[in-house]
Amino acid sequence: AGKSVLEEILGANTIKVSTDANYAPQSFLNDKGELEGFDISVAKEVAKRLGVKVKFITPDWDLITAGKWGKRWDVSIGSMTPTAERKNALLFTLPYYSSPAQFAIHKANTTIKTLADLTGKTIGVATETTNERYLQKNLEIEDVKIVYQDWKPGKIKTYPTDANHIEDLSLGDGARLDAIFTSRQTLAEAIRSGCGKGCPVKMLGDPTYYEPLSFALDKSRPNSQTLVDKLNKILKSMYDDGTLVKLSEKFYHTNLIPKL
Amino acid sequence: MENTTTDQQTPIILSRIPPEAEATLHGIEVKKTRYRRNLIIAFAVLITLMVATLIIIGLDFKFMIKWVPFILTGIGYTLLVSFLAISLACFLSVAGALGRLSLNPVLNSIATSYVSLVRGTPLLVQVYMWYIALPQIGKSLEDLGITGVQALFTLPAIPAGILALGVCYGAYMTETVRAGIQSIKIGQIEAAKALGMTNSQAMRRIIFPQAVRVIIPPVSNEFIAMIKDSSLVSLMGVWELSFRAIKIGRRHFQSLEMLIMVAMIYWVMCFILQLVQEKIETHMARGDRGTS
Amino acid sequence: MENTTTDQQTPIILSRIPPEAEATLHGIEVKKTRYRRNLIIAFAVLITLMVATLIIIGLDFKFMIKWVPFILTGIGYTLLVSFLAISLACFLSVAGALGRLSLNPVLNSIATSYVSLVRGTPLLVQVYMWYIALPQIGKSLEDLGITGVQALFTLPAIPAGILALGVCYGAYMTETVRAGIQSIKIGQIEAAKALGMTNSQAMRRIIFPQAVRVIIPPVSNEFIAMIKDSSLVSLMGVWELSFRAIKIGRRHFQSLEMLIMVAMIYWVMCFILQLVQEKIETHMARGDRGTS
Amino acid sequence: MMENSNPMIKITNVHKVFNKKLHVLCGIDLEVNSGETIVILGPSGSGKSTLLRCINLLEEPTAGSIEVDGTIIHAGENSKQRDAQILDIRKKTGMCFQSFNLFPHMTVLENIIEGPVTVLKQQKNEAIPYAEELLDWVGLTEKRDEHPSRLSGGQQQRVAIARSLAMKPAVMLFDEPTSALDPELIGEVVDVMERLAKEGMTIIAVTHEMHFARDVADRVLIMEQGVWLEEGTPEQIFSHPKHQRTRQFLTHILQ
Amino acid sequence: MMENSNPMIKITNVHKVFNKKLHVLCGIDLEVNSGETIVILGPSGSGKSTLLRCINLLEEPTAGSIEVDGTIIHAGENSKQRDAQILDIRKKTGMCFQSFNLFPHMTVLENIIEGPVTVLKQQKNEAIPYAEELLDWVGLTEKRDEHPSRLSGGQQQRVAIARSLAMKPAVMLFDEPTSALDPELIGEVVDVMERLAKEGMTIIAVTHEMHFARDVADRVLIMEQGVWLEEGTPEQIFSHPKHQRTRQFLTHILQ
């Protein structure tokens, strides 16, 4: 019973990684119907450096957030932001990349030119993301300084996931939404390959903040710290030899890896 | 035995219950009371076991209690959506049942397709159709030159949810209503016809009032089911019970707690509705026996 | 009129159908054929309208067709889960119904609580309980010294899904089975008892075989409903129909296309199952009339 | 037997074929004069009920014609007023069923005024006095506000008769009105039927009540296999049946 | 009347109270000797069915005792073998219901062997020859493999009798076995009952068939309001009833 999580993984020669395959280009089904994405590649690389096989489990995001993972999976590699609330339930590794938060509007819109023009507009956002907390001026991330906007949106419309509000904005300018707020790489993917021939949305202004993203482990599972340490060590080596940067360029077409 | 009672001139008066019989009757009563007591004990044990399980799982009760008020605020939406949707469903199911029983090929095929399509596809998909596909139809019509349609077809979340649930349950209830109508004995219809009633008079005056009694129990079951299914409108961002529970659960990575809590809220709601339903049914049953 | 037939010595032989009657009968036939034709036309028009709607929405059919094979691969899981779950549900519902009808307070209260709890809480929550809460119970038991329980209770997604669906549907079907048993006329039970059968003999030999015929139609409805509800196991990462459709839809921001496609797949499945159900029902109805 | 130029009911060569094959009525003729009481007897399945149901068009005859009080319907015809004519005949004919078929969701009084109010469009307060009169006539005044389920079979059948009479029909049809009743309750219903016959109602009754057939009927007809086997006055039929089969059948019925 | 030291059925002071209040049987005594045929008459609701159902314990008497062929049950007693005793009495008594209650999911033959196979644990091939003999005896050999729904009421009732007889009962109870039948079908059932009586079966029958009561019964009892109003030979009861009420009741029944 006293075995550490790391020992259990090495003993089983497999690390079980949970990932929500709903988010391109972090984690998604590719044209062959296989799992692909930045998170997937990172996880595979981590397993390789641990010297074990990787097994992906693809539960819904709400099952991941249920906590109490027990031994269902050892680690979540799913672009998770270490917010203050989450730290009550989860252990986080060092960040493995950081994500810019970005507003976007419909392609056909000509009146909104700056972020300040969003005053009084209806903005779509996915529920319980840092983006929503940011709009509510209620976001806390350790070691990150958040600068809130000095204008106020009219109505914040919350959606279960990002894909919903992007599709809703694509219905037409102002049909249900005037703007949306999500991560820049999701938007880029939507514009590049979404909605058949590219979703009719365009980015607005600069990223408002950058959020760090980490692996997460279940705090309630005893003897997890050695695994966290081990993962941190592996992450450092991936920083050092440029693996992360390479993967970032491959999937995001830009370098989102911060300097340690 | 020959003289047991033949000398009794007024056998119409009920003889008094003899002592031996009293004893047996008392024995039956005692058994009934004991059974009821045991039943209560059994339930108490079961509830204790359930609570024990919840504690064993290691639920964070403090966390749950803290968020109860926030989540309960969503009950209004849940009830609003369910109530309006079931009203719509009642209307559609009566129309649908008449269509299914109709000899007019157009009405009949519309009703049949409605039932088949709606019952054959997941409710989730129907919610998306009302929320996302309908505006697209509006847009296409607008492109064809009919102005103002898109705005009309771009329903807000709550109306879209009510339509989705109402239309879906209407299809299921169509079959219930149809079965209810068909359960009325043919003799009733013949008696109505023999009086010279037209088909529609017979339907309105004789068949439907009787069918309603058959239909009410399954329909109230549907309503109870709908209370739970109404959580689907959370997909469209309506802040009803489930939406709030899931939101808080996600934030704190304690979805299990929140879901169990919201399940208990649903359960209490269903329980109350079931009591109401039983009241209605016994009330109706009383009417049946004619003591009004 | 007095001599119409009194001179006819053998009225037992059926007289031939007279020409006027032939004409009327022919008229009825013609009407029926015309009605059937009109019905087919009406359906054709409706289907055309529906397809037109789908085209108007501007669906990306190429995209849909491209992904059909990938999504259809999930049908195996859907059927596997549904089939095993309905089998479990049948078993549980028979046990549940016997419990509900039992005079044993323990069995009765267990069955009653089972039905009330399961029917009163959303299926989604039940899925969570089997997937997340059960391992926790295992863990607590392990802490109490019973080794190996946690691994046992940490069910893989598919067994957890089958349990969740089977237990849930079992509760709903309990009421169906109970109603079916209670629908058997009291005279049947009395006849069985009068022969000297015990309660359990009467149940096995007389009541249950008759109840099964009443129960089969609603149970096959439940099976059809379960096909759709089985999509809930996608939550746990089982790559069945919906999982595949949703993931592909999200990835390409074309959820609507994928949902419509998966809806059509479900609809075809349900349609086929309904045909099978009708076959079974007419087959059983034939048995009823005793032509075996 | 009387030939009448203007009978109340005139059935001419009526055939009824079920399911394209089952030939239940094979060319039935029947004339009934106003005020006449006819009893039809015959073995089970011979087509008695089917004939009654053809008269008020609960079944459409396959061939032949039905005339009730001047309104005539030909089988297989598809005219525009046909539906109205059918309703017209039904308004003119009252029918009592073996199983009473009272409306269970209405009180006794509501059952009786249902026809006048819904079909004849009378006001409720117009319809009620006559309904009460009828209730009194069948001896059930005190059951006015009961629901049918609280009545005995005999009482239910009497209410059913009152319900038919409320439409002021020209003809009353009875289809085994007493065969679902306990022996002791039969009398009260036969009594009502007898009074109805005495008051001059035109009646066609299918019934095994020998008292009614023998003492009240003007004519008795025996049906077998969808044709008339024999007809005559009760005296002729019961005392001097012409046919061997009639005799067989009657001994069956009279034990 | 005969006193017998060892009667087949002995009912002593049986009371039956429904719902704590409705006193349906008020101290009934009855002894029936082996081979005797008893007919019970009485108005509707007087408790005739309840008495029959008490004899084979389909209803538990509230007070008194029931003895059938040596097995005795006292009301309200809670002994261990009670359930076994009840089954024992039921095996010894055959019962025919007004509504036949054949098992619709079984063929005629399966209906008849159901009791011997399930209750008496006979092998099927042991039970079949006797079942076929019984079928022949009730005259339905050719219906062996039909389902009950394909039989007429009279045929169904005869199968029901055969089904009871297959258990080789000591007593047969009939509860208005012919009152759901068309008049022409009554004869065939009464005929079977009569042969059964002739062959020495002990019979208690509630029936309004006067022929059976008059010519076959050894004794006739009249019940009213849960007590015996009168009893005697058919001759005594039908020709010289002692009671005014008996006379009233009989005139009712005999029209």
Ligand SMILES: Nc1ncnc2c1ncn2[C@@H]1O[C@H](COP(=O)(O)OP(=O)(O)OP(=O)(O)O)[C@@H](O)[C@H]1O
């Ligand atoms: N709607 C129907 N469809 C098919 N066959 C029918 C229908 N109604 C009656 N029949 C058949 O017609 C025949 C005559 O039936 P009908 O009810 O007229 O007989 P009946 O003389 O009234 O007999 P009973 O004395 O049993 O009431 C029977 O064989 C019956 O099965």
Ligand SMILES: Nc1ncnc2c1ncn2[C@@H]1O[C@H](COP(=O)(O)OP(=O)(O)OP(=O)(O)O)[C@@H](O)[C@H]1O
């Ligand atoms: N299970 C029961 N619960 C309550 N009351 C009952 C029950 N069975 C019978 N009764 C009542 O007992 C009385 C006698 O009924 P029973 O059936 O014995 O009469 P009966 O003499 O057989 O009449 P019938 O000739 O109508 O069959 C009736 O008032 C009836 O309503």
Ligand SMILES: [Mg+2]
């Ligand atoms: Mg008839």
Ligand SMILES: [Mg+2]
């Ligand atoms: Mg009785």
